Amino acid sequence: MYAIEALSxxxxxxxxxxxxxxDFAVNEGETFGFLGPNGxxxxxxxxxxxxxxxxxxxxxxIFGRDIVRDTIAxxxxxxxxxxxxxxxxxxxAWQNLMFTAELxxxxxxxxxxxxxxxLELFGLSERRDDKTxxxxxxxxxxxxxxxxxxxxxxxxxxxxxxxxxxxxxxxIIRDVIRELNKTGVTVFLTTHNIEEANLACDRVAIINRGxxxxxxxxxxxxxxIRSVQSIEVAFEPVSLVRVxxxxxxxxxxxxxxxxxKFRLITEDPPGVLDGVMExxxxxxxxxxxxxxLGPSLEDVFIRLTGLDIRTKGVKTVD
Amino acid sequence: MTDLxxxxxxxxxxxxxxxxxxxxxxxxxxxxxxIIVSGMLFPLFMFLAFAVxxxxxxxxxxxxxxxxxxLFSASSIEPVxxxxxxxxxxxxxxxSAPISxxxxxxxxxxxxxxxxxxxxxxxxxxxxxxxxxxxxxxxPLVAGLLLTSFCFATMGTLFAAYPTESPGDIMSxxxxxRLPLIFVSGIFIPLDQIPQIGHFITYLSPLTYGNDLIHAAxxxxxxxxxxxxxxxxxxxxxxxxxxxxxxYKKFNE
Ligand SMILES: Nc1ncnc2c1ncn2[C@@H]1O[C@H](COP(=O)(O)OP(=O)(O)OP(=O)(O)O)[C@@H](O)[C@H]1O
Ligand SMILES: [Mg+2]
Numbered sequence: 001m002y003a004i005e006a007l008s009x010x011x012x013x014x015x016x017x018x019x020x021x022x023d024f025a026v027n028e029g030e031t032f033g034f035l036g037p038n039g040x041x042x043x044x045x046x047x048x049x050x051x052x053x054x055x056x057x058x059x060x061x062i063f064g065r066d067i068v069r070d071t072i073a074x075x076x077x078x079x080x081x082x083x084x085x086x087x088x089x090x091x092x093a094w095q096n097l098m099f100t101a102e103l104x105x106x107x108x109x110x111x112x113x114x115x116x117x118x119l120e121l122f123g124l125s126e127r128r129d130d131k132t133x134x135x136x137x138x139x140x141x142x143x144x145x146x147x148x149x150x151x152x153x154x155x156x157x158x159x160x161x162x163x164x165x166x167x168x169x170x171x172i173i174r175d176v177i178r179e180l181n182k183t184g185v186t187v188f189l190t191t192h193n194i195e196e197a198n199l200a201c202d203r204v205a206i207i208n209r210g211x212x213x214x215x216x217x218x219x220x221x222x223x224x225i226r227s228v229q230s231i232e233v234a235f236e237p238v239s240l241v242r243v244x245x246x247x248x249x250x251x252x253x254x255x256x257x258x259x260x261k262f263r264l265i266t267e268d269p270p271g272v273l274d275g276v277m278e279x280x281x282x283x284x285x286x287x288x289x290x291x292x293l294g295p296s297l298e299d300v301f302i303r304l305t306g307l308d309i310r311t312k313g314v315k316t317v318d
Numbered sequence: 319m320t321d322l323x324x325x326x327x328x329x330x331x332x333x334x335x336x337x338x339x340x341x342x343x344x345x346x347x348x349x350x351x352x353i354i355v356s357g358m359l360f361p362l363f364m365f366l367a368f369a370v371x372x373x374x375x376x377x378x379x380x381x382x383x384x385x386x387x388x389l390f391s392a393s394s395i396e397p398v399x400x401x402x403x404x405x406x407x408x409x410x411x412x413x414s415a416p417i418s419x420x421x422x423x424x425x426x427x428x429x430x431x432x433x434x435x436x437x438x439x440x441x442x443x444x445x446x447x448x449x450x451x452x453x454x455x456x457x458p459l460v461a462g463l464l465l466t467s468f469c470f471a472t473m474g475t476l477f478a479a480y481p482t483e484s485p486g487d488i489m490s491x492x493x494x495x496r497l498p499l500i501f502v503s504g505i506f507i508p509l510d511q512i513p514q515i516g517h518f519i520t521y522l523s524p525l526t527y528g529n530d531l532i533h534a535a536x537x538x539x540x541x542x543x544x545x546x547x548x549x550x551x552x553x554x555x556x557x558x559x560x561x562x563x564x565x566y567k568k569f570n571e
Contacts, residue, residue, distance in 0.1 A: 050414045051414065052410060052413050052414050052570065053570060053571060054571055072328075072416045072417065072418065073416075075414065075415065075416035076416045080414050082407060082410055082411075082414075083407075084407045086406060086407035086408045086410060086411060087408070088342065088346060088406075088408055089406070090345070090346040091342070091345060091346065095345070099338055099341075099342050100411070102334065102335060102338035103335050103338060103339075103411070103412070103415040103416075103417065104415065104416060105331045105334065105335065105416070
């Protein structure tokens with residue numbers, strides 16, 4: 001049985017087609033990443049999967065239960081961390097947790113124990129009885145996560161859990177996701193951060209403008225993500241540099257001239273850097289700046305969908 | 319499965335969740351300034367505006383004041399709290415919880431219900447202490463207070479279904495209904511003095527039946543049989559609950 005099955009989900013808002021025929025399945029125990037730029041349809045997908053809004057077409061099943069017809073049973077299995085940290089700012093951290101627990105019918109003994117544990121886990125124990133309107137953004141986010149876990153969900157939805165947070169909050173949240181995963185909890189996580197998808201997820205689907213651009217082949221995706229790292233180099237004098245020559249450097253898959261700089265796409269930035277230095281020495285050119293760039297979502301899209309007219313001189317390594 | 323579920327199943331679970339929602343609203347909203355204004359001061363001024371200067375018979379005026387107070391206080395929590403929760407996105411928590419939408423509507427209404435019960439005691443006690451009004455029927459009083467409060471609390475929740483993030487939008491729609499209700503419900507003009515042609519509108523107002531029940535408790539001369547009042551109030555509660563449920567569902571697509 002799948003934890004989540006989405007079968008050609010579509011959603012229209014008036015004239016806006018937010019989702020078109022979205023299909024995917026998430027295995028039990030998996031951490032599944034839903035990666036896409038702003039407005040791609042990530043939140044819309046979560047809202048459908050959690051039964052907040054109904055799909056215009058298509059169906060979704062949570063552990064085999066239809067989310068539209070069997071909403072309550074499906075929701076009992078899940079915890080939801082919404083995109084905005086939607087806590088009650090007039091209540092204390094503890095009251096927020098206990099209220100959520102009551103909505104999910106967690107017994108008193110259980111919710112009190114679980115509540116303390118979660119506050120401890122998320123580093124909020126000392127602020128337990130403070131009204132949350134004084135909480136920082138990161139603290140609010142962590143409390144939102146704790147609220148999503150209060151009912152021991154088998155499936156956790158996380159809508160951009162770490163967006164806009166500092167490193168420390170990020171690390172806590174990532175650790176928690178990893179620990180959850182070890183205990184068999186299925187995690188469905190949306191993000192527009194490719195690094196996060198890469199680090200936290202077993203599998204990733206990429207969504208763009210309401211369409212799934214790629215899914216189901218984690219290795220290929222990870223490979224693609226790796227393969228579109230790049231280094232950006234500025235030479236002097238730039239007139240002596242030829243794109244054809246740069247393309248001959250081993251492990252360079254593509255070269256783009258951007259202004260007076262050159263961007264070399266590769267899966268092995270350090271290796272290519274050596275090659276660049278050698279090339280410069282051989283041709284009596286100076287390297288005046290070098291920058292290593294991580295994979296951009298845009299590059300990954302292009303790789304996966306071939307939807308680009310901008311590129312020239314593509315040379316594939318695989 | 320938790321203890322609670324073992325004991326009495328889904329119904330208990332839902333009622334427990336409704337009570338949790340009500341408790342949350344009580345904690346958060348009862349002391350908000352705009353709620354105090356619209357729920358406590360507004361009915362008082364409304365009443366004074368119409369009652370002052372009339373040759374007032376306390377046994378008519380006090381039940382009327384109680385009814386108006388309930389109308390305004392019961393229906394003023396949700397039209398404020400729900401738009402705020404929409405804006406804060408906390409409303410999504412209720413909409414995504416493993417409970418029925420009816421439970422959300424019920425839980426929200428419960429806080430308005432309890433609030434107005436509390437507020438209604440002010441004119442009740444004031445009437446007894448200051449005007450020596452006497453309660454001659456406890457049963458119609460209790461039924462009148464409970465049902466009228468619940469009815470208008472549910473009406474407030476119903477109006478709050480309108481998908482806005484601004485309480486003002488809902489309040490102005492609500493006042494479009496609440497203000498006329500005062501005049502067509504036999505509070506200032508006794509029902510037997512309303513011309514026949516006006517009766518049709520009068521019968522469509524839940525406040526008519528609420529006021530009649532409370533009036534019966536003081537004066538003992540109801541216009542309708544109290545059973546009719548009770549049945550009609552229950553009918554309105556049911557209709558408001560069903561329509562509210564439908565609207566929340568619809569606006570949430
Ligand atoms: N309630 C709504 N009414 C109208 N349009 C909507 C509504 N909700 C979403 N949309 C539209 O659907 C599209 C997808 O939005 P969605 O919020 O799912 O994107 P997202 O991937 O979560 O983006 P972000 O990264 O910015 O959170 C957008 O074009 C958005 O404008
Ligand atoms: Mg989003």
